[in-house]
Amino acid sequence: MNNLFDRGDLSMSLKFGVLGLGMGGCSIASEIANIKTRITNKMTPYTGILINTNEVDLRKIPDSDNVKKYQLKGYEKGAGRDVEIGEKAFSEHKDEIAGLLKTHFSDREFVWVICGLGGGTGTGAVIEAIRLVYANGFAKRCGLILTLPRDKEGRQVLDNCLERLQKISQAMKGLGAILLTDNQKLYTEFLEEKPMASIGEYLDFSNKYIAKTLHEINVATASFNPVGGYHFDSSEFLNMLNTPGLISLSRISLRDNQLDADNESTYLPKIRDSISKGILSDGYNFKGAKKAAVSMIAPTGSSNRVFSMKFINNIEAIIEDFSPQADEKPVATYSDPKGEGVQIYSVFAGLPFPKRVSELIKKSEELNELVEEDVADDALSSLTLFSRKKTANEEIDVDSILGSKQELDFNTGNKVSSKSKGVDPFEFLNSK
Ligand SMILES: Nc1nc2c(ncn2[C@@H]2O[C@H](COP(=O)(O)OP(=O)(O)OP(=O)(O)O)[C@@H](O)[C@H]2O)c(=O)[nH]1
Ligand SMILES: [Mg+2]
Structure with a gap:
């Protein structure tokens, strides 16, 4: 079946700028910026600014x-x-980076700030980077792409990640969409297919996969002739990306000659499953979605047959069932003269954090308990470890990531943004 990503002849909804931070962030941003099309004057649809401390890692990324x-x-x-070092490194160079944003992102319609959560550089820089992007013309035109660590990356990585997520969650109401990539989910899926693969191969695969997903969703909303009444256009896509909260993307390809529009069992279970599974992360409570949209593309020859009223009603019913509270849930249908199968993309925006975040909190607690057990054996290490443990506990307030305190902080975030027109969603940090 043909693939929207490999086609090269399709136009995009939005011109993205990608700001990569740290090695993971730079690697993902580089894959996005490397996407090429065959369209004259749109050969390189995206622009990247890659920021890292480590000279060698940065040099390895292609120019x-x-x-x-x-x-x-x-x-x-x-x-x-060390997150503090990462934050300091970024802050010291803020003015120059602001200059880069002005010169390199002047024509960008939306900026993604990208980082692999868990390290020192990207994780340390991410909040200051969002503030800078907001202050330099991209307030309400900025989203986040963050990766979550695998279980076995160790306590420090997990705690770095959770501590930053906590701060981000406090500002979330003033931010655009957060697209999470769950490294554990993608790694498990990858290992099933390639049991002998290395972590390096996984990372390379994951970065291409993230880039491909983002590009596909961007072209799926811009390239085809609408059939039927509803067209999900670029401005609506931008509205989705500006919706505060998490965003979940799904995709499924169905062979059009096997899709029997009059027999629900040939497509409904697969579509439901694709939404729950997501592409980059899963475990969302879709009931909390603020917006949902589905774009479906069928080959021109079969689009009238496939997109019957019954078929579309069924898709609308699925979305209604998943996200009854969403205030918009368009289902758009398109025909593609070069298409080979039916492609169905869904986007759910304004979601709460997925289950994986609570799993990471649990994992971190388990690791912290292990540290405590060791402590009893050795007085010297007990002294050192005791203070480290204390810092971790103080900084990771589980309740405020997923619990009631979040609501309170969200409100504070809101006030700040209405006063200052949303320019600094992290203004509450100034008073600390
Ligand atoms: N999907 C994906 N995740 C990555 C990649 N590289 C790193 N990560 C994840 O991002 C986390 C942070 O790693 P880095 O990005 O290397 O850290 P950094 O920001 O450079 O920070 P320091 O090296 O400590 O200065 C890791 O724990 C991984 O979970 C990558 O290429 N792809
Ligand atoms: Mg690094």
Whole structure:
């Protein structure tokens, strides 16, 4: 079946700028910026700014005219998983980075700030980077792409990740969409297919996969002739990306000659399953979605047959069932003269954090308990470890990530943004 990503002849809804932070963030941003089309004057549809402390890691990323690499001087050796160093490194170079945003992102319609959560550089820089992007013309035109660590990456990585997520959750009402990539989910799926693969191969695969997913969703909303009444256009796609909260993307390809529009069992279970499974992360409570949209593309020859009223009613019923509270839930249908199967994309926006975040909190607690057990054996290490443990506990307030305190912080975030027109969603940090 043909694939929207590989086609190269399709136009995009939005011109993205991608700001990569740290090694993971830079690697993902580089894959997005490397996407090429065959359309004249749109050969490189995306622009990247890649920021890292570590000189060697940054050098390894391929150069390209639409990518600007920026090394944080004075921190050539990296931040060594220390979030404070990452934040300091970024802050010291803020003015120059603001200059880069102005020169390189001047024509961008939406900016993604991208980082792999858990390290020092990207995780440390991410909040200051969002503030800078907001202050430089992209308030309400900025989203986040974040990866969540695998279970076995260790306590420090997990705690770095959770601590940052906590701060981000406090500002979430003033931010655009957060697209999470769950490294554990993708890694498990990847290992099932390639049991002998290495972590390096996984990371490479995952970065291409994230880039491909984002590009596909961007072209699916812009390239085809609408059939029927509803067209989900670029401005509505932008509205989705501006909806505060998590965003979940799904995709499924069905062979049009096997899709029997009059027999629900040939398609409904598969579509439901694709939504629950998601592409980059899963475990969302879809009941909390603020917006949902489905774009379906069928080959021109079969679009009238496939997109019968009954078929569309059934898809609308699925979305209604998943997200009764969503205030918009368009189902758009398109025909593609070069299409080979029926492609169905769904986007759910304004979601709460997925289950994986609570799993990571549990994992972190287990690891912290293990540290406590060791402590009883050795007085010296008990002294050192005791204070480390204390810091971790103070900083990771589980309740405020998923519990009631979040609501309170959300409100504070709201007030700040209405006063200052949403320019600094993290203004509450100033008073700390
Ligand atoms: N999907 C994906 N995740 C990555 C990749 N590289 C790193 N990660 C994830 O991101 C987390 C942070 O790693 P890095 O991005 O290397 O860390 P950093 O920001 O460079 O920070 P320091 O090296 O400590 O200065 C890791 O724990 C991984 O879970 C990547 O290429 N792809
Ligand atoms: Mg690094």
